[in-house]
Amino acid sequence: xxxxxxxxxxxxxxxxxxxxxxxxxxxxxxxxxxxxxxxxxxxxxxxxxxxxxxxxxxxxxxxxxxxxxxxxxxxxxxxxxxxxxxxxxxxxxxxxxxxxxxxxxxxxxxxxxxxxxxxxxxxxxxxxxxxxxxxxxxxxxxxxxxxxxxxxxxxxxxxxxxxxxxxxxxxxxxxxxxxxxxxxxxxxxxxxxxxxxxxxxxxxxxxxxxxxxxxxxxxxxxxxxxxxxxxxxxxxxxxxxxxxxxxxxxxxxxxxxxxxxxxxxxxxxxxxxxxxxxxxxxxxxxxxxxxxxxxxxxxxxx
Amino acid sequence: xxxxxxxxxxxxxxxxxxxxxxxxxxxxxxxxxxxxxxxxxxxxxxxxxxxxxxxxxxxxxxxxxxxxxxxxxxxxxxxxxxxxxxxxxxxxxxxxxxxxxxxxxxxxxxxxxxxxxxxxxxxxxxxxxxxxxxxxxxxxxxxxxxxxxxxxxxxxxxxxxxxxxxxxxxxxxxxxxxxxxxxxxxxxxxxxxxxxxxxxxxxxxxxxxxxxxxxxxxxxxxxxxxxxxxxxxxxxxxxxxxxxxxxxxxxxxxxxxxxxxxxxxxxxxxxxxxxxxxxxxxxxxxxxxxxxxxxxxxxxxxxxxxxxxxxxxxxxxx
Numbered sequence: 074x075x076x077x078x079x080x081x082x083x084x085x086x087x088x089x090x091x092x093x094x095x096x097x098x099x100x101x102x103x104x105x106x107x108x109x110x111x112x113x114x115x116x117x118x119x120x121x122x123x124x125x126x127x128x129x130x131x132x133x134x135x136x137x138x139x140x141x142x143x144x145x146x147x148x149x150x151x152x153x154x155x156x157x158x159x160x161x162x163x164x165x166x167x168x169x170x171x172x173x174x175x176x177x178x179x180x181x182x183x184x185x186x187x188x189x190x191x192x193x194x195x196x197x198x199x200x201x202x203x204x205x206x207x208x209x210x211x212x213x214x215x216x217x218x219x220x221x222x223x224x225x226x227x228x229x230x231x232x233x234x235x236x237x238x239x240x241x242x243x244x245x246x247x248x249x250x251x252x253x254x255x256x257x258x259x260x261x262x263x264x265x266x267x268x269x270x271x272x273x274x275x276x277x278x279x280x281x282x283x284x285x286x287x288x289x290x291x292x293x294x295x296x297x298x299x300x301x302x303x304x305x306x307x308x309x310x311x312x313x314x315x316x317x318x319x320x321x322x323x324x325x326x327x328x329x330x331x332x333x334x335x336x337x338x339x340x341x342x343x344x345x346x347x348x349x350x351x352x353x354x355x356x357x358x359x360x361x362x363x364x365x366x367x368x369x370x371x372x373x374x375x
Numbered sequence: 376x377x378x379x380x381x382x383x384x385x386x387x388x389x390x391x392x393x394x395x396x397x398x399x400x401x402x403x404x405x406x407x408x409x410x411x412x413x414x415x416x417x418x419x420x421x422x423x424x425x426x427x428x429x430x431x432x433x434x435x436x437x438x439x440x441x442x443x444x445x446x447x448x449x450x451x452x453x454x455x456x457x458x459x460x461x462x463x464x465x466x467x468x469x470x471x472x473x474x475x476x477x478x479x480x481x482x483x484x485x486x487x488x489x490x491x492x493x494x495x496x497x498x499x500x501x502x503x504x505x506x507x508x509x510x511x512x513x514x515x516x517x518x519x520x521x522x523x524x525x526x527x528x529x530x531x532x533x534x535x536x537x538x539x540x541x542x543x544x545x546x547x548x549x550x551x552x553x554x555x556x557x558x559x560x561x562x563x564x565x566x567x568x569x570x571x572x573x574x575x576x577x578x579x580x581x582x583x584x585x586x587x588x589x590x591x592x593x594x595x596x597x598x599x600x601x602x603x604x605x606x607x608x609x610x611x612x613x614x615x616x617x618x619x620x621x622x623x624x625x626x627x628x629x630x631x632x633x634x635x636x637x638x639x640x641x642x643x644x645x646x647x648x649x650x651x652x653x654x655x656x657x658x659x660x661x662x663x664x665x666x667x668x669x670x671x672x673x674x675x676x677x678x679x680x681x682x683x684x685x686x687x688x689x690x691x692x693x
Contacts, residue, residue, distance in 0.1 A: 085592065087604050105497075120515075185420070186420045189417070208432070214630040215675035216434045221657070222664060244429075244430040246426045247423070306520060308519065309636075323519070346525055
């Protein structure tokens with residue numbers, strides 16, 4: 074955390090450091106700062122805190138609803154019951170499996186395509202790339218119905234991918250943004266390096282695995298994070314593709330439980346939400362620099 | 376979803392791979408190598424091309440064809456011309472869905488557009504706790520949408536929900552939130568804004584930080600106060616990113632689904648949106664894929680206008 078970082082000389086914003094040096098302005102500044110810190114805590118942190126701690130109450134305490142900042146007493150029953158009785162454990166593992174597989178398929182498919190486009194420069198490569206990029210302009214919503222029909226009965230093969238992880242993985246691999254980012258990165262790897270590898274007798278695949286991939290670690294990290302987060306957050310597509318309740322993701326299962334006729338105690342439901350949110354929060358805290366950095370890099374150059 | 380942050384920069388110039396030209400007379404060898412390279416390249420791209428063809432290019436064509444067909448997955452599809460579109464226009468829900476979607480998008484722009492901008496300008500002036508602000512505002516973006524929406528569902532509970540408890544505590548009138556047609560739509564917009572504003576805020580913040588400080592200095596020397604600096608320096612400098620985010624936000628909010636689906640269902644006429652109506656046609660009530668496809672085509676056309684604007688704008692910037 075930047076502790077009272079005075080803005081570097083030459084970079085300044087709306088209000089100058091000089092403005093802030095006057096005593097009256099300093100008071101105003103710290104008042105605004107305190108208000109913003111509290112407002113952010115109330116708006117963005119408190120809901121998550123509420124989620125984590127409400128699940129620690131008994132259903133009766135939860136229903137009593139005189140809000141207290143600290144849970145009156147700590148019961149982990151709701152978490153345990155959600156994990157076992159609502160079978161959250163099962164859906165959690167499903168989601169981990171889908172996210173891990175989706176990540177792997179996305180990386181394998183997109184890296185090899187971007188490598189070919191960038192370093193092998195095939196005939197009509199430009200047209201293929203343009204076709205891929207064009208898909209970025211297609212709203213996912215517009216393809217929902219025909220893509221669903223395609224997945225339910227693949228053309229030529231007549232295989233159904235409904236209730237199969239491939240129904241999530243293959244459409245996920247058609248990710249033009251990944252290919253675009255990877256290709257741009259690969260373009261910057263000097264051709265001499267690849268030639269040197271070729272002279273040493275490396276095949277194209279070996280060059281990719283031993284030379285290009287190790288150099289691409291930063292960009293692979295960013296893509297991997299976005300792949301996993303995307304898979305974990307997705308709702309509508311898994312809702313359509315994974316109709317068998319046994320195969321559902323956590324998000325879809327939570328929705329189903331919330332609308333089912335069987336009465337689920339609210340504390341267990343909230344525990345389920347907290348469990349679904351936890352991996353993303355942990356991931357974010359670990360990789361925030363990558364995640365936020367990727368975001369702002371896009372904005373500045375935008 | 377896939378539309379976010381679409382690439383728009385021109386490709387950096389690539390060096391012709393430092394391959395030496397083959398000696399004269401070795402044309403055949405060169406040709407063979409070219410062929411081998413192409414075969415290799417297409418082997419590497421095969422999986423990618425297949426995925427795009429199956430799940431992006433083909434569905435686009437099929438969606439358009441489907442909108443002129445009757446298809447319920449039981450009988451084989453039949454060509455019905457404009458019948459689907461005619462049914463669509465005759466359905467009273469059609470207009471309701473578009474009106475609601477426009478209302479959602481409008482409100483989401485008002486809130487989700489103005490609030491992140493104001494927050495970013497504020498954060499840019501604060502010299503302390505920078506990391507805290509960034510992490511806090513982005514945390515909700517990380518949550519699975521269904522989690523944010525269901526969490527707010529608890530907050531919105533008209534009886535013992537957090538919001539009404541707080542309102543009661545402050546001596547203010549309570550609200551029915553999602554359960555009243557008057558407040559349902561704004562309630563959806565509130566969750567959506569809370570869950571999504573982090574991205575826009577941080578993008579504004581990054582853009583604000585790239586404004587050259589000299590501009591502010593010069594304005595200050597000319598006697599411009601803080602408001603004048605905001606109006607004459609910050610906002611003109613931010614015009615481009617504001618326009619880009621405006622278009623991106625229109626494109627994404629018009630596809631809103633999870634909020635109405637979870638909070639009010641796809642039967643409630645006060646919040647049914649284009650996407651929930653498509654879902655309803657195809658998967659919930661009618662099982663009429665042709666009808667759903669024709670609705671999708673219309674959505675596609677409308678969003679296509681904004682996508683084209685976006686593309687033009689970002690191309691020009693290159």
